[in-house]
Structures are given as structure tokens and as C-alpha cells.
Amino acid sequence: MDLASLGRRVSLSDGLPARLAVARDLWPRQTLRLAHGDPGPLPAAVCWPESEEEVAAVLAWASGEGVPVVPWGAGSGVCGAAAGRADAVTMDLKRLRRIGAVRDARVRVEAGVLGQHLEDALALEGWATRHSPSSIWCSTVGGWAASRSAGQFSSRYGTFPDMVEAMRVVTPKGVVSTGAWSEGGEDLHPWFLGSEGSLGVITELSVRVVPIPEARWLRGYRFATTEGALEAMRSLMQAELHPAVLRLYDPVDTRLAGKGTATRDAGHGAWLRALTDRVERTPALRRHALSLPLALPRLVNGIVRSMASGCVLIAGWEGPADVNRVLAEAGHELLLGAGGADLGPDPGVHWYEHRHEVSYKLAPVFSHGGFADTMEVAAPWSRLADLYAGVREALARHAVVMAHFSHAYQEGCSIYFTFAGRGEEAVYDAAWADALAAAAAAGGTVAHHHGVGQLKMAAAGKELAALRPLYLALKRRLDPAGILNPGRLFPEVDTPEPPAPALGVDAVSRLATLDAHAPAEVRDRELAAAGWVLRHPTPGPLAASTVVVEPWDTAVVGVSARIEGRRLNLPPVPRSAAGPDLRRALPQGALETLTVPVLPAAEAGVKVTSLAPGVRPARVLADGWELRGPAASALAEVCRAG
Amino acid sequence: MPVELEVCAYCPRLCRHVCPVAVATGDEAATPTAMSAGLLLARAGALGEVDATELTRLCLSCGACTDHCKHHVPVALQLGRPAPPRRDAPAAAPPGAIRFVPCGSGVEPAPHQLACCGRNEGFDEREPEAARRVAEENVRRLAGRAAVCSDGLCTAWLVAHGARMEVG
Numbered sequence: 001m002d003l004a005s006l007g008r009r010v011s012l013s014d015g016l017p018a019r020l021a022v023a024r025d026l027w028p029r030q031t032l033r034l035a036h037g038d039p040g041p042l043p044a045a046v047c048w049p050e051s052e053e054e055v056a057a058v059l060a061w062a063s064g065e066g067v068p069v070v071p072w073g074a075g076s077g078v079c080g081a082a083a084g085r086a087d088a089v090t091m092d093l094k095r096l097r098r099i100g101a102v103r104d105a106r107v108r109v110e111a112g113v114l115g116q117h118l119e120d121a122l123a124l125e126g127w128a129t130r131h132s133p134s135s136i137w138c139s140t141v142g143g144w145a146a147s148r149s150a151g152q153f154s155s156r157y158g159t160f161p162d163m164v165e166a167m168r169v170v171t172p173k174g175v176v177s178t179g180a181w182s183e184g185g186e187d188l189h190p191w192f193l194g195s196e197g198s199l200g201v202i203t204e205l206s207v208r209v210v211p212i213p214e215a216r217w218l219r220g221y222r223f224a225t226t227e228g229a230l231e232a233m234r235s236l237m238q239a240e241l242h243p244a245v246l247r248l249y250d251p252v253d254t255r256l257a258g259k260g261t262a263t264r265d266a267g268h269g270a271w272l273r274a275l276t277d278r279v280e281r282t283p284a285l286r287r288h289a290l291s292l293p294l295a296l297p298r299l300v301n302g303i304v305r306s307m308a309s310g311c312v313l314i315a316g317w318e319g320p321a322d323v324n325r326v327l328a329e330a331g332h333e334l335l336l337g338a339g340g341a342d343l344g345p346d347p348g349v350h351w352y353e354h355r356h357e358v359s360y361k362l363a364p365v366f367s368h369g370g371f372a373d374t375m376e377v378a379a380p381w382s383r384l385a386d387l388y389a390g391v392r393e394a395l396a397r398h399a400v401v402m403a404h405f406s407h408a409y410q411e412g413c414s415i416y417f418t419f420a421g422r423g424e425e426a427v428y429d430a431a432w433a434d435a436l437a438a439a440a441a442a443g444g445t446v447a448h449h450h451g452v453g454q455l456k457m458a459a460a461g462k463e464l465a466a467l468r469p470l471y472l473a474l475k476r477r478l479d480p481a482g483i484l485n486p487g488r489l490f491p492e493v494d495t496p497e498p499p500a501p502a503l504g505v506d507a508v509s510r511l512a513t514l515d516a517h518a519p520a521e522v523r524d525r526e527l528a529a530a531g532w533v534l535r536h537p538t539p540g541p542l543a544a545s546t547v548v549v550e551p552w553d554t555a556v557v558g559v560s561a562r563i564e565g566r567r568l569n570l571p572p573v574p575r576s577a578a579g580p581d582l583r584r585a586l587p588q589g590a591l592e593t594l595t596v597p598v599l600p601a602a603e604a605g606v607k608v609t610s611l612a613p614g615v616r617p618a619r620v621l622a623d624g625w626e627l628r629g630p631a632a633s634a635l636a637e638v639c640r641a642g
Numbered sequence: 643m644p645v646e647l648e649v650c651a652y653c654p655r656l657c658r659h660v661c662p663v664a665v666a667t668g669d670e671a672a673t674p675t676a677m678s679a680g681l682l683l684a685r686a687g688a689l690g691e692v693d694a695t696e697l698t699r700l701c702l703s704c705g706a707c708t709d710h711c712k713h714h715v716p717v718a719l720q721l722g723r724p725a726p727p728r729r730d731a732p733a734a735a736p737p738g739a740i741r742f743v744p745c746g747s748g749v750e751p752a753p754h755q756l757a758c759c760g761r762n763e764g765f766d767e768r769e770p771e772a773a774r775r776v777a778e779e780n781v782r783r784l785a786g787r788a789a790v791c792s793d794g795l796c797t798a799w800l801v802a803h804g805a806r807m808e809v810g
Contacts, residue, residue, distance in 0.1 A: 013669075015696075016680075016689070016692060016696070016697070017671035017676070017677075017680060017696060017697050017700075018669060018670070018671045020671070020676065020679070020680050020683075020689075020697075021669070021670035021671040021673065021676035021679075021680070022670050026654045026655075031652050034651065034652070034679060034682075034683070035648075035652070037683065037686045037687075037688040038688070039679075039683050039688060039689065046669075046670075048668050048669070072670075074655065074658065074670075075655070075670060076654060076655065092668055092669070092670065094668030095668045097668070112668065114658075114659045114665075116659045117659060117665075135654070137655075137656050137657070137658065137659045138654055138655040138656060138658050138659065356656075357656075357712055359653075359654045359656060360653070360656065360712045360713065362652070362654070363648075363649045363650075363652040363653045363654070364649060364652075366648070366652040367648035367649055367652060
């Protein structure tokens with residue numbers, strides 16, 4: 001490996017501190033190994049390109065030398081996608097850090113800018129992305145795109161891929177412009193979003209931004225059961241009320257994390273805190289404080305679940321003041337009517353003010369001899385309860401587990417499990433193997449916003465199995481020497497061909513699985529006979545649809561297609577991050593069925609001919625917009641007044 | 643071994659965006675997480691023969707990480723670096739050393755201590771030789787004073803390029 005040659009093209013270090021620092025990303029399995037004295041695989045060197053040309057020069061050198069390159073943003077990934085390799089050079093992109101001026105509600109930004117720095121720069125001019133992952137302090141814009149990140153306000157603004165309008169991507173075969181910057185012909189935009197550094201190096205992006213919200217409304221509600229609260233969440237999301245925040249903590253999370261109260265020092269937990277304080281002051285006890293409870297996860301889970309009752313939902317709206325008031329009042333009434341007890345604004349405000357601090361809780365678990373990790377899965381509403389039960393039971397065999405439901409959409413929701421176990425790799429691996437199998441068995445996606453990495457590559461590979469030939473063909477075309485983060489996406493997996501999805505309507509999730517090539521009049525007549533209409537009216541067959549939807553919306557939720565003679569089912573799950581999302585990018589001729597959003601035909605709508613800022617229509621019509629739900633009339637008044 | 647070192651080593655780099663050196667250089671090795679993890683491994687003998695001070699030299703003891711940290715971990719001290727300046731009463735740096743004080747930290751050095759790092763007087767990190775001359779001149783000019791700096795760019799650049807900077 002001729003590092004001297006590379007050093008003439010780009011800033012480079014082959015010193016121990018630089019290599020050690022990128023040996024691991026934030027995959028907890030690697031943190032566990034660190035706790036056992038294993039630094040992880042040190043790359044041969046780290047380089048810091050400062051321009052697109054320098055990125056290209058590094059890739060040219062690596063292709064010639066046959067040296068793998070691991071692109072690195074800020075290393076906040078929790079699945080091992082950016083972890084070091086002993087035979088590789090890690091390419092740290094943080095010197096690509098220019099931020100352009102906002103024009104036409106878009107900002108042009110280089111890939112190495114840290115999330116918080118982008119928000120700080122935008123705020124000076126009155127703008128925001130409202131992409132707010134809990135990693136915002138330690139992750140980069142390019143990393144968000146490469147791993148399909150989602151933020152805490154995704155219910156209103158969509159995930160980060162939904163916000164990215166265009167990208168510049170450097171591949172060993174040249175620079176590719178995507179999306180709005182593509183120059184006609186093939187657009188590889190959907191392939192690069194979620195490609196985790198394996199197809200190209202994202203260097204620059206155009207990101208949609210919004211004015212800093214004028215008003216915000218946050219509140220907590222207590223529900224007697226998780227099932228009742230989930231039903232309230234679904235009703236709210238399908239009532240066209242578009243909350244920015246909707247987070248339901250299951251009874252264990254509510255109990256352990258004290259989500260129901262703003263002050264945590266009162267109540268039944270005081271004795272426990274006094275005990276833990278005593279342990280914290282005794283170093284000999286501290287290191288082993290979690291050994292016993294984490295060694296007996298079934299027992300601890302049973303005790304905690306028996307103590308836990310009720311769960312807390314946090315709801316929030318933000319936007320222009322007049323629209324926000326209408327939406328929040330309607331949402332408040334809906335949640336009270338669904339059985340929620342009003343806890344006032346404190347739980348919501350407390351969550352908002354501390355929304356980026358959750359990761360502080362994970363590090364102490366490792367220093368106490370255990371491990372802590374999180375898992376984010378998603379499913380349509382009709383499968384959510386099964387997904388929750390299946391994954392929770394799988395994890396509970398190995399770890400103490402709690403969960404919350406967030407990233408809610410009209411068609412479904414994500415579940416975020418937090419679990420802690422005894423600090424042994426065998427326990428860690430067993431927990432993940434069982435949990436991933438349970439997620440797949442319940443019909444969920446194995447990744448909603450953490451990406452794939454080494455942790456989930458086999459499980460995600462099964463989810464996308466039939467895409468593998470297309471991926472490999474593209475990889476060979478863009479990266480013929482195979483140097484870009486090799487072996488971490490689309491591994492060879494042995495999985496049977498799935499059956500064709502059943503045609504019909506999932507009324508709970510408001511999704512219809514339809515023949516992709518059915519004539520529009522036949523399709524729409526059959527849907528109407530069953531009591532439904534397409535959310536996005538489509539004049540021809542769905543396979544030929546060119547419907548463009550707003551970033552917060554989604555046009556196609558599931559796909560069945562035939563790729564090189566094998567059926568591919570991209571399951572109807574909300575905003576999967578299990579690799580590139582090709583739900584709208586497969587060849588027309590390959591499509592068999594599409595799963596798309598539908599609305600009840602009988603539900604009354606209010607038509608408007610202009611939209612006030614912040615108002616979101618249920619349907620876009622040829623001559624205006626249709627508002628629906630309990631706030632439709634009041635929103636129509638706002639639109640007419642505006 | 644201080645348990646706080648482990649907390650930093652296992653922390654998901656939650657203070658990396660406020661560290662002026664990590665921001666200026668883009669070097670992960672400057673983050674408190676990386677330095678703590680390195681020191682932890684070195685003390686455990688997992689890195690073989692290594693000069694532990696090499697792993698922590700990018701810390702300028704500015705205290706920005708401690709201010710940001712929810713656990714208020716005294717990062718510089720546990721890395722074996724000098725204590726950060728007191729927020730209420732900064733002392734003069736000893737001769738030959740720079741006290742690094744980020745803007746916005748609340749420190750108000752006495753007038754005779756105050757000096758600008760000079761980044762706006764010609765420092766451009768993309769012109770390495772010129773940048774080195776400007777930065778080295780600033781180091782001489784600022785010796786014994788408290789440098790107030792918006793982002794630590796030239797100081798961090800010097801450190802990243804091998805300058806030894808004993809912080810007061």
C-alpha cells in the first residue's frame with residue numbers, strides 16, 4: 001500500500017491516534033469489545049479530502065492499489081457500517097464543510113457538516129431542516145443520507161431522504177449528480193440514499209428547509225393500555241392532523257424513565273434512587289452494580305412489567321400560529337375522546353428540552369459491566385401489535401427491555417426498543433439474532449432509521465434479496481475494483497422466493513395492494529365498490545404513475561416485482577432504512593403489484609382553491625385541494641382568510 | 643482508574659461538535675471520546691508500547707466539553723491535561739504558553755491579557771506554509787496572554803501539525 005503516494009494527493013495520517021479514533025463507530029458490539037480491551041480493526045491510514053477533486057483522487061489511488069475505502073462522516077452509526085478495516089483507508093469527510101445560502105427554501109451543503117452546525121447556520125437566517133435525530137450533535141449531513149436517517153419530527157416533515165432534493169456523489173468512475181441536479185437519463189438518487197458508502201461518496205447535497213416554526217404546542221396524555229394508546233395514535237395520524245411529535249412510551253419505559261411526571265424525585269422511585277446513589281459512591285460495587293439484574297433478564301422483565309401500569313403519549317404540533325392552534329385543538333379533543341388523560345404540557349416540554357440527551361444514558365451501562373443497545377423496526381398499523389409483542393419477547397429472553405412508538409405515519413409506525421444485558425458478546429449476539437428474526441416474522445422492516453451496517457446486513461439482505469443482482473450490477477459499473485466499503489451491504493443470503501402479495505385493502509393501515517398494470521377505470525371502480533379512493537389520484541395504471549408527493553407524504557408503500565426471474569417483495573412498511581429504497585425506482589415492466597395509500601370514499605372532504613402555509617391537504621385534485629378530518633372546516637377558513 | 647474515563651470512552655461523542663480542535667481539524671482523534679478510549683486502552687496494555695501523551699495532546703483544556711456534558715465530566719483533568727480556565731477569574735498564562743479561551747465561554751480576561759488569534763489577519767489553512775507563518779507568529783505574540791478565539795482554527799491547525807502547545 002503506497003501511502004506516500006496517497007499523501008501527495010490529500011491530507012493523511014497513519015499515526016496511531018487518528019487510526020484508533022476511526023477503528024469503531026458507535027455499534028454497541030464494538031463498545032462492548034472496547035470494554036474488554038479490544039480497540040477494533042485499525043485502518044492503515046485516515047485521510048481528510050477537502051474537495052470533490054480530492055475525494056476523486058483518493059478513489060483513483062485506491063482503485064489502482066486495490067485498497068478498500070471506508071467513507072466516514074462522524075462515526076455515529078450504531079450498526080458498524082463505518083467501522084475500520086485493517087486493510088483499508090478511512091476517508092473522513094468532515095473537511096467538506098461549506099454551507100451555502102438558502103435559496104428557494106433549499107440549502108446547498110457539503111456532506112461533512114455536523115448536523116447541529118447546519119441547524120445553527122440555518123437558524124441565523126430563520127430557517128431549519130427540522131431533521132432532529134438524537135445524534136444531531138455527532139452525525140453529519142452526508143451520513144444522514146447514506147444511512148437513511150429519520151429525525152424526531154419525521155411525522156410532519158418526513159425522514160432525511162425525503163428532504164434531500166439532489167446530491168453530488170463521487171464514484172471511482174466519475175462524479176454523479178442526482179435528483180434535481182441530474183442531467184437527464186438514469187437517475188441514481190434512490191440508490192445512493194441508503195447505500196452506506198458502498199456505491200459512491202456523497203460530497204454535497206441540496207436539502208429542503210422550512211421557516212423556523214412560529215408556534216409550538218406540546219402535551220402529555222396517560223392511557224390505561226398500550227393497545228388503547230396505539231389506537232389513539234393511529235386515529236390521530238389518519239385524521240389529517242399532522243402532528244410533529246407523537247411518541248408513546250410502553251408501560252415499562254413510562255415506569256423506568258418517569259415519563260409521566262416532569263419531576264423525577266417524587267413518588268415510588270425515591271428509594272431506588274437513594275440505593276443507586278449509595279452504589280455510585282462505592283467504586284467496588286459500581287462496576288458490578290448491573291451484573292445480577294442483567295444476568296436474570298426474564299426475572300427482571302417480569303418484575304418490572306408487573307410494577308408498570310399505564311403508558312404516556314407525548315403529542316406536539318408546530319408551524320404557523322393560526323394553523324397550529326386549529327390542529328392542536330382538534331388533536332387534543334381526539335386524544336381525550338380516545339381515553340387519554342391530560343397530563344398538561346410538562347411531559348411534552350420536558351421531552352422537547354432534553355430530546356438530544358437520551359444517549360447519555362447508554363454509556364454508564366457499559367461502565368457498570370453490561371451492554372445497552374437500541375433497535376428500530378417498523379410496520380403498518382395492522383401489524384404493529386404483533387411486531388411489538390414478537391420483538392419484545394425475543395429480546396426479553398436475553399435483556400431487560402422497554403420500548404416506545406415514534407415516527408408515526410398515516411400508514412404505520414416505528415417501534416424503538418431499548419435493551420440492556422449482561423456484558424458478553426454471546427448474549428449480545430443472541431439477543432440481536434432472535435430480535436431480527438422476530439421482526440421479519442411479524443412482517444416488519446428490520447431498519448427504520450439506523451441503517452444496515454454489519455449488524456443487520458444479513459437480515460436486510462433477506463428483506464431485499466431479489467434486489468441483489470441489480471445492486472451488484474450497479475456496483476460493478478460504478479466501482480469496478482470493488483473498493484468502496486465492500487462486503488457490508490447485500491451479502492449473499494439463502495432465502496426462498498416469497499409468494500405474491502394478496503390483492504386487497506388493509507383497512508386498518510389504509511393501504512391497498514393493487515395490480516400495478518390494471519387500467520385506471522377498472523382499478524378505481526373496484527376500489528370504490530369496496531368503499532375506498534386512492535389518496536393520490538392516478539390517471540393511468542399505477543406502474544406508470546409519475547405522481548410527485550410532498551416530502552412528508554409517500555406515494556408507494558410496498559412493491560412486488562419480478563427481477564431477473566425472481567420475485568421481490570418490498571414489504572408495505574413505513575420508510576424503511578434497510579438499504580436503498582427502490583419502491584419508486586424499479587422498471588415499470590418488472591412491477592406486479594403496488595401497495596398505495598387509500599382514503600374512505602364516504603368520508604366528507606372540504607375543497608379549497610388555495611392553501612395557507614402549514615395546511616396539508618388529504619388529496620391533490622385537478623382543480624384544487626381536498627381537506628379532510630375533524631379540522632377540515634376550520635383549516636378551510638384559515639385558507640380562505642389567507 | 644477513574645470511572646469517568648470509561649463514561650467518556652463509551653459515550654457516543656455527544657460533545658464533539660463543541661470541541662474547537664475536533665471542529666477545526668475534522669480529526670476524530672481530537673474528540674474526548676477518542677482520547678478517553680485511547681487512554682483506557684493504553685492503560686490496559688492493549689496498545690503495546692505507546693506514549694499515552696500522544697493520544698491526548700490535541701486537548702487544549704478549553705473546557706468546552708465539560709461545559710456541554712450532562713455528566714459534567716472533567717475531561718481535561720482525567721486525560722492528564724491542565725485544568726480548564728476558571729470561568730469566573732481567569733489567571734494569566736505562564737510565559738511561553740497560550741491560554742485558549744473560546745468565545746462565548748463567559749471568560750473575560752483582563753485587558754492586558756486579551757489578544758486576538760489573528761485568523762482574520764491572513765490565516766488560511768489551505769495555504770499551509772503561509773498559515774504556519776501566521777499561526778507561529780500569533781503563538782509568539784500571544785505567549786503569556788489569554789487568547790480569545792472564535793473557533794480555535796489556527797491554534798488547532800498548529801496542534802494538528804505537530805506544534806507543542808503547553809496550555810497555561
